[in-house]
Amino acid sequence: MHPAYSVIFFTTATGAGYGLLAFLGVAGGFGLIEGGFWFRLVSLGLALALISAGLLSSTAHLGRPERAWRAFSQWRSSWLSREGVASVATFVPAGLFGIGWVLLGKQGGWVAATGLLSAIAAAVTVCTTAMIYASLKPIAQWSSKFTLPGYLIFAAMTGSVLFNALLALLDEPRTPAMLFAIVSGMVGWGWKSATWQHNDSLVATTTLNSATGLAGGTVRSIEWPHTEENYLLKEMGFAVARKHAMKLRVIAQALAFAAPLFMLATAFSFSDIGGLAVVLSVAAALSQLAGMLVERWLFFAEAKHTVTLYYGR
Amino acid sequence: MTCLPASTEKKLGLVIDLDTCVGCQACVTSCKEWNTGGHMAPLTDIDPYGGQVDGVWFNRVHAYEHTTEAGGRTVHFPRSCLHCETPACVTVCPTGASYKRTSDGIVLVDEDKCIGCKLCSWACPYGAREFDTDVGVMKKCTLCVDRIYNDNIAPEDRVPACVAACPTSARHFGDLGDPDSAISQLVAERGGVDLMPELGYRPTNKYLPPRARTERAATVPAPALEAVKVEGGFLGWVDRMLSA
DSSP: OOOOHHHHHHHHHHHHHHHHHHHIIIIIHTTSOOOOHHHHHHHHHHHHHHHHHHHHHHGGGOSOGGGGGGGGSOTTTOHHHHHHHHHHHHHHHHHHHHIIIIISOOOSHHHHHHHHHHHHHHHHHHHHHHHHHHTOTTBTTTSSTTHHHHHHHHHHHHHHHHHHHHHHHHSOOOHHHHHHHHHHHHHHHHHHHHHHHHHHTOOOSSOHHHHHTOOSSEEEEEEOSSSSOOHHHHHHOOOHHHHTHHHHHHHHHIIIIIHHHHHHHHHHHOTTOTHHHHHHHHHHHHHHHHHHHHHHHHHHHTOOBTHHHHTTO | OOSOOSOOSOOEEEEEETTTOOOOOHHHHHHHHHHTTSTTOOOOEESTTSSSOEEOOSEEEEEEEEEETTEEEEEEEEEEOOOOSSOHHHHTOSSSOEEEOTTTOOEEEOTTTOOOOOHHHHHOTTOOOEEETTTTEEEOOOTTHHHHTOTTSOGGGOSOHHHHHOTTOOEEEEETTOTTSHHHHHHHHHTOBOSSGGGOOOOSSEEEOOOOOOSOSOSSOOOOOOOOOOOOHHHHHHHHHHHO
16 A cells, blocks of 8 residues: 555544543543643643544645545445544543643542543544454454554554653653553564564465456466556555555664663663653654554555555566 | 445346456446446546546456366456445444435445545445545445436436446346345346455345356367478469469
């Protein structure tokens, strides 16, 4: 599948944003962390900015962005429409939570309730995003049991690493947040490795035989309908990153998992390093977001659509 | 709504005979000619006379080599929308632009509602939908909805343009929901198949596999001509003179 830059940025940014929002909603709303005004303002502001920027960028790949409002109408059947509804609905509890937690400086009570609702709405929205991909049967790499948990895990992972970095930067390094970031990073790495292993061992149930109805033997494409590449090949037959898939997997793992885990573990192990813990926490978050962009690129580039069979690819 | 109808009154569709299709591309050009002025007009061409030709087509004809134990053969394979009974391209549509008609089962796009998110083209395993980069909306085969019900053309012409154009009668049009229709009988008789049945889209269109080989035709070419014998007499003299 062709990786549209806007969609790669969208899924990475909103994943991190919703993850961060969920942590702030629960940890902040219930008073598990105090945090001063600036921590609250900047962290919730960043979460909502990531979400908003992601949502806005997702309209960039539309052919007719001025009609985007229509996408809220078909929530009964379409996961894309459900995602639109859920993403906008999340702003209601998140906005109320922001008023209570940031502007009024409160926690507990109704602020905890709106915080919890924000976390739930964030999780629901991430699920709807994942289901857009998981429900596409023509793409075996997406239509798998790894997709939905993967999106949730990566939202929690990037959210918690951001949460930890913001705490270190604007509040103070906190052991539980750091520990959660480390554990979720390990879970994320494991899940991604398992997903790649699963994808690599996929046995195609759809073949050129079943695609053409020609039973038995082998079917080989000897002539395309047209000499030049068309929309189907440009959109579904993207092959650039597949060529470098193995190198990109190494880069994605180094940036998204290995480097952040090393930095966080260092900061966690040496509690007396002071300012360095802040630098390491922030660097871990930046490295992971860069790595996740590569991972998301691969998510698209390595996905193979059944229509490519018709073209002998 | 992009929810699917529980059932449709008719199941209009095509049956394509892979035995008789000769890959002449007449259906392709006829489709383009009709539809670039029809319901989904225009079928934009990008850089039509340049080196990077691209454009929207509803019907594309591939060629395959099918090799079995019985031998190999070339199969020409027209590929277009199959007007599935459970088309995921419709249910994934977030705007309601895509719909399946309750009356005849034809899958259509309302171009005025399409936002061009392309998700429907991802959801179609057959590559039936093509994005028009110029207009910014998705386009697809309409089963020539503007021909088959058109009172302004002769009754015998009220079939999809691709069917009307086919010189070998490899394309058939009719109601596949009616088991007594000529087209359903043809499918039953020839063992018509669904494409990618394992994905569960339940295509309406059927493909008739090539017939089994027969031994009736000559399996070797005619015997080679006899070599010219060296002759005597006048003809032998002519032969010698001309061969020199």
